[in-house]
Amino acid sequence: MKIEILFVSGDDVDLLELTDTEVLEAVETGLRAHGDRQVVLPPKSHLSLEERHEGHFNILPGYVGGLDVAGVKIIGDYAHNHRHALPSELALLTLYHAETGTPFAILDATRLTWMRTGAVTAIGARHLARSDSRVLGHIGARGTSRYNLRYLAGIFDLDEIRVTSRRPESRAEFARAMSEELGRDVVAVDTAAEAIDGAQIIVDASRLTEPAVLVPTAAVQPGALVVPYGAVMSTEADLPATAEKFVVDDWEQAARGQFGQYTEIIRTGELVREHLYAEIGEIVTGRKPGRERPDERIVFWHRGFAISDVMLGNLIYERSVAAGVGSRLVLQSAAYEL
Amino acid sequence: MKIEILFVSGDDVDLLELTDTEVLEAVETGLRAHGDRQVVLPPKSHLSLEERHEGHFNILPGYVGGLDVAGVKIIGDYAHNHRHALPSELALLTLYHAETGTPFAILDATRLTWMRTGAVTAIGARHLARSDSRVLGHIGARGTSRYNLRYLAGIFDLDEIRVTSRRPESRAEFARAMSEELGRDVVAVDTAAEAIDGAQIIVDASRLTEPAVLVPTAAVQPGALVVPYGAVMSTEADLPATAEKFVVDDWEQAARGQFGQYTEIIRTGELVREHLYAEIGEIVTGRKPGRERPDERIVFWHRGFAISDVMLGNLIYERSVAAGVGSRLVLQSAAYEL
Numbered sequence: 001m002k003i004e005i006l007f008v009s010g011d012d013v014d015l016l017e018l019t020d021t022e023v024l025e026a027v028e029t030g031l032r033a034h035g036d037r038q039v040v041l042p043p044k045s046h047l048s049l050e051e052r053h054e055g056h057f058n059i060l061p062g063y064v065g066g067l068d069v070a071g072v073k074i075i076g077d078y079a080h081n082h083r084h085a086l087p088s089e090l091a092l093l094t095l096y097h098a099e100t101g102t103p104f105a106i107l108d109a110t111r112l113t114w115m116r117t118g119a120v121t122a123i124g125a126r127h128l129a130r131s132d133s134r135v136l137g138h139i140g141a142r143g144t145s146r147y148n149l150r151y152l153a154g155i156f157d158l159d160e161i162r163v164t165s166r167r168p169e170s171r172a173e174f175a176r177a178m179s180e181e182l183g184r185d186v187v188a189v190d191t192a193a194e195a196i197d198g199a200q201i202i203v204d205a206s207r208l209t210e211p212a213v214l215v216p217t218a219a220v221q222p223g224a225l226v227v228p229y230g231a232v233m234s235t236e237a238d239l240p241a242t243a244e245k246f247v248v249d250d251w252e253q254a255a256r257g258q259f260g261q262y263t264e265i266i267r268t269g270e271l272v273r274e275h276l277y278a279e280i281g282e283i284v285t286g287r288k289p290g291r292e293r294p295d296e297r298i299v300f301w302h303r304g305f306a307i308s309d310v311m312l313g314n315l316i317y318e319r320s321v322a323a324g325v326g327s328r329l330v331l332q333s334a335a336y337e338l
Numbered sequence: 339m340k341i342e343i344l345f346v347s348g349d350d351v352d353l354l355e356l357t358d359t360e361v362l363e364a365v366e367t368g369l370r371a372h373g374d375r376q377v378v379l380p381p382k383s384h385l386s387l388e389e390r391h392e393g394h395f396n397i398l399p400g401y402v403g404g405l406d407v408a409g410v411k412i413i414g415d416y417a418h419n420h421r422h423a424l425p426s427e428l429a430l431l432t433l434y435h436a437e438t439g440t441p442f443a444i445l446d447a448t449r450l451t452w453m454r455t456g457a458v459t460a461i462g463a464r465h466l467a468r469s470d471s472r473v474l475g476h477i478g479a480r481g482t483s484r485y486n487l488r489y490l491a492g493i494f495d496l497d498e499i500r501v502t503s504r505r506p507e508s509r510a511e512f513a514r515a516m517s518e519e520l521g522r523d524v525v526a527v528d529t530a531a532e533a534i535d536g537a538q539i540i541v542d543a544s545r546l547t548e549p550a551v552l553v554p555t556a557a558v559q560p561g562a563l564v565v566p567y568g569a570v571m572s573t574e575a576d577l578p579a580t581a582e583k584f585v586v587d588d589w590e591q592a593a594r595g596q597f598g599q600y601t602e603i604i605r606t607g608e609l610v611r612e613h614l615y616a617e618i619g620e621i622v623t624g625r626k627p628g629r630e631r632p633d634e635r636i637v638f639w640h641r642g643f644a645i646s647d648v649m650l651g652n653l654i655y656e657r658s659v660a661a662g663v664g665s666r667l668v669l670q671s672a673a674y675e676l
Contacts, residue, residue: 001423007345010670045383047399047408053437059399059410061385070385072397074410074432076439084438085339086673092441094412094430099391100422101414103430106444108669329665331446332348336425 001335003102008316008326010108016319018115020154023312027119028284030064030311034250035281038065039307043256054080054209056259062306063098064314070096071310073109077231077259079207082142082170088207089113089143093313103331105317109309112316116308118147120249120280121203121227124300126155127283127290128247129201129225134159137196139214139234140205141165141174146181148203153182156201161186164195165206193219204228204235211264217242222295229302231259237270244296245277250305260303339673341440346654346664348446354657356453358492361650365457366622368402368649372588373619376403377645381594392418392547394597400644401436402652408434409648411447415569415597417545420480420508426545427451427481431651441669443655447647450654454646456485458587458618459541459565462638464493465621465628466585467539467563472497475534477552477572478543479503479512484519486541491520494539499524502533503544531557542566542573549602555580560633567640569597575608582634583615588643598641 033039040063047057055078063070075091082088091109096102121144125133133156138149141163149161163178163186165171175188189195192214196202200223204214208230215235220226226243228234240246240262248254251273255266265271278288280300291298320326371377378401385395393416401408413429420426429447434440459482463471471494476487479501487499501516501524503509513526527533530552534540538561542552546568553573558564564581566572578584578600586592589611593604603609616626618638629636658664 003424003428007667009668011668040385040387042383042385045380045397045399047378047380047401047410049378049401049408049436052403052406055436055439057399057408057410057434057439059383059397061383061395061397063385063387065390068390070387070395072385072395072410072412074434074441076434078439081438086341086438086440090341090439090441090669092432092444094432096395096412096414098387099393100419100424101393101395101416101428102424103412103428106430110670327665327667329345330347330349332448335423336348336448 002333003331003335005103005329005331006105006317006320006326007329008105008107008320010110012320012325013108013111013316015325016316016323018319020151022315023115024119024123024151026311026315027116027308028123030307031123031281031284033064033066034307035285035287039063041250041305041307044253046258048258060306060309062310064307064310067314068098069310069314070098071306071313073306073309075109075113079209087143093309095313095317107313107316109313112309112312114144114147116312117144117304118151120302120308121148122151122155123284124227124280124302125152125201125225128298128300130223130291130294133200135199136161136201137199138163138203138205139192139195140207141170142207145174145205146178148205149178149182149186152201162189162195164189164192200224202226204230206230206234208232208234220297222297224297226299228261230261233261233264237265240271240299241275243299245298246275247278247280247283247298247300248276249280249302251276251279253305254301254303261301340671341669341673343441343667343669344443344655344658344664345667346443346445346658348448350658350663351446351449351654353663354654354661356657358489360653361453362457362461362489364649364653365454365646366461368645369461369619369622371402371404372645373623373625377401379588379643379645381591384596386596398644398647400648402645402648405652406436407648407652408436409644409651411644411647413447413451417547425481431647433651433655445651445654447651450647450650452482452485454650455482455642456489458640458646459486460489460493461622462565462618462640463490463539463563466636466638468561468629468632471538473537474499474539475537476501476541476543477530477533478545479508480545483512483543484516486543487516487520487524490539500527500533502527502530538562540564542568544568544572546570546572558635560635562635564637566599568599571599571602575603578609578637578639579613581637583636584613585616585618585621585636585638586614587618587640589614589617591643592639592641599639
């Protein structure tokens, strides 16, 4: 029996021109599957090369029952890759028929990661931000940032979108490109304080390598949603425990591993499960309400999980097959079996 | 900047006609790197679908300093795949430049897994079996079994090679094919007891899904080497602790995870680190002697680690490039960076 695999490059993903609606739907279906416990989601693991190269790999395995598809995403996290004119995150996703473990697709998952992350930000905001949010303060100007803005702008009637980032040239270019893409003003500001001042939606997509307070607790106004998801802490440590609601994507994932916004304060016991209001899947499936009052301050930390990757990866695979996009590869012309 | 990847299929690996010597050298270099602590080797992780499909995936990440290459192998373990005319283990290996996390190769790692596993069996035996071993008793007739026999037969002057397996048709076919491949008699026998009776080298490469005693402690004669590496225990529980030497590939790996020959008795505390004589890398690098007396009974449990995969994968990549084998794929024609 011949085993074939579809290889879908980054260029192929671009050719598909996925609509915002289909991306958001695929990712939300994954969040719902997670809420319905129709997934297998082992902890992320890491291959840490920090001592040699200031980088590490995150490895995200997952299975979605509805699709009966398993997948593993391997994604580098190299904050200084811009020096090499490379994305800080390069990712591959492989997909498998769950019944036999046979691989059927290999995807460039770099843009997929940005999209699924932006989609989780936006879906979370749909449930957790005030529906009349007018000001978005966004920290970060690479990778996932584009899709945070794009999908949030599609859901909220925003008057102001302010972005900042560490490097002036990158935030200026990001603001220019996003103004063009969204057909509305996206303003680059010099500091995180300016970006988040008075914002109802605060997203920190920055890529800090050392903890730093970009979002002071006092700057989070009543009614605000804060979505911080860097590899190290960028808010004050008291924020998740003192906000009216603290939401994550998956608590087990959040509480483990080496990297993540609040990983360190979970490790030290400062942040514990009792502080958690819900996982986002419980909210998406209606098991728990999202925002209930206009003045709640809500923190939504999504560490990112493989369920989103498998859902969006499978969509990309199906769309590629339908469109004749991608490269068909023979893995084994006759399946090995001595 | 364009990012390219070489895809090396199972057929491509076959085209390369790797010699036994180069495979053994590559794998031994990896064991040496492990002994020299020139590797990063996080624990294997698993994506377990046992509840739905009687199968699971093992995920093996690793980094080898000498090459400066990182790799992750994803391998299904589906014991019943022969029903689908598929190998029980289908594997993909991806390789990355460690400096930037950029992927550069995707390999069918099904045969690679068999080869590197057989190589570790044989290298272990070179250090741990009596050099005058004459009888090999081998349990198992699929996948790695072929390379166990092939590489062991290249190192030892064997008078008898006996093989058994669960299914009569598979062991008969395996004995026939291996007799042809090795140019000497390989005899199929009905039971494990017949296979291992009086053997100086006993290998259990069977694929049990429930523990069963295939190698009773009393059947292990003085001077014998036992190499059991199934996913569940196939010897009596007292064997590793009562043998004169108990050797593993990596104790941290061995002591963790859901699957492995002695995982359960490590979990219960019956087998502990104090029972361990050495990791194989310590022996290969000369830090500790291997076999010291002709009558020692030695148990070598290799759970398998990513270092061997990265070493052999990198060899296959380099040989493919040199031979013009494999499919060159464009991952991103212009590296993404908004």
